[in-house]
Amino acid sequence: MPPEWVRKGQGARAGPGYAHAVIVECRQVSKRFADRLAVRELDLEVPAGLCFGLLGPNGAGKTTTLKMIYGVSRPSSGSVRVFGLDVARSPREVRARLGVTLQENAHIEVLSSIENLRVFGRYHRLSEVEIESRSQELLDFLELRSHADLPVRALSGGFQRRLAIALSLMNRPELLILDEPTTGLDPAVRLSLWERLRELRARGSTILLTTHYMDEAERLCDRLAILAEGRVVAEGAPKDLIREVVASEALELELPEEREASLLSDLHAVRRVRAGRRLMLYSEDAAALLATLRERGGGFDPHSVVVRPADLEDVFLKLTGTKLEGGA
Template sequence: MSGLAASVLFVADGLVQARGLRKRFGDFEAVRGVDVDVARGEVFGFLGPNGAGKSSTMRMIACVSPRSEGALQVLGMDPDVDGPRIRARIGVVPQLDNLDTELTVRQNLQIYGRYFGLSRAHVRAKATELLEFAQLTERADDPVEPLSGGMKRRLTIARALVNEPELLLLDEPTTGLDPQARHLLWERLYRLKREGVTQIITTHYMDEAEQLCDRLVVMDGGVIVAEGSPAELIERYSTREVLELRFDPALRPAPDALARLAERVEELPDRLLLYTADGEHTHAEVARAGFVPLSALVRRSSLEDVFLRLTGRTLVD
């Protein structure tokens, strides 16, 4: 009874709801039956390698790519019928920046606002506010082209906020940025979350997913292979710690030889991963058993390990 009530509540507050969502391009099926519910106020992630179907799913949610099959509701409306109405209330940050290079930084924000039918006075004030948010006030009247990658990304995000969206879609927001620019961007996205903006993020970086997402799905080959919070997923599919061992190729033991020392052993081209509750203890046992690695590293287990467990492959090759 209470379960039913909860699910009804959940649906009522769901910003995005997909059932059996599919996308075909000719013979190729990029998304093969995806179920997703995103609640108001949460940051939801699609984690997966390139080609997993994340971007195609995002484009369907953004109402720029008609679905091939399945049910989809965004903000309680059907994208096939109410595309423009939905797009008026969401913000989209595409994978590659598509800023208007014929306009200045400020004009990019103002003109984009005009596409939403906002008044001239409103977009003028809003642009000033967003330039501040994106830390681009000093570059306001410069052309877009000479901006750094991080600046362009921040401008693209600021642009997506011009209509004060209820839902922000970010497709690989930090791909190609240097570490400093990534951290600055994460900080800005966290600020938006605190302001109550619902966000959907795709990424193939597990650290990004762990940093930003309340809840995420792991996608591979067009389907969802796992779902939960980052902590839940690690708990469910991995151990507390991981011992990474590198061997001289000539002296590298077969994974089976180490199997009894850990819960699970994964073999990667350059190293062996031993999944265990206590890394230091396992390291000592490995030495006692007579194996001599070139190097050993104990670390917390991460979403990367979850992904490896689920698909047998690493996220970033």
């Protein structure tokens, strides 16, 4: 059941019980910094009600893209629409309906969590009654209550991150934008934040996040776009991306580079990624591929062999990561 603010309807939503809608639409968006093109003719659609992940190596243009979406940075060309509104023309209307957590935390260090929440509530022009009830609700939702009265500078990184997300939820945003929300958090805090984000999505919020954690992207995101050098190089549901970009299974082995061509001479179609001495080969049946290579006399260290399901890490490496690769 969506929460009250969703049921009142602040815009079109998708997901169970909602009509399809596009919350964020980037059309041919480019961003130039002096002689550097950080984002290049980027097309992106974020459907309502989903958790959408932006992945990409350092410097790929993820943060720059998010900044253009929430209107603090103007595209050099192209258009960005959020909730159907042109961000360049209606930045305030757009910002009032979204929440943002940046790579850097945005709180005031000398104030406590509860005081920070109140400051954000006033910034959003909520009534004092609403500020109080919303702050209490968010202290519970992000499990901050035990530390609510400490100055934020005395909180650990994990608590500061939770507070950052609480602040971005103060105005009950329809769209939540999170730039690396779980970077530097311990595994338990990450898991609990994932739970909170799933809960928000289940209530009908749309989430757009960046992450360098492939497991996070795979488990949390319904859809992903992978950026490299300012362009979208692949987009889709995590499982589809794995199947389309690599294959369902991976065969990892240590094979000297000079042996690769002869051993795999007629296997041009086998997608692969090399990371130093290690070669990852992708197949729908990695065990059968391994049997074929063994029949050919191997040449690889048998102890180095791993057969495993392919994952997003493989997709990421294949699309963005390595100099040497072959296959289709």
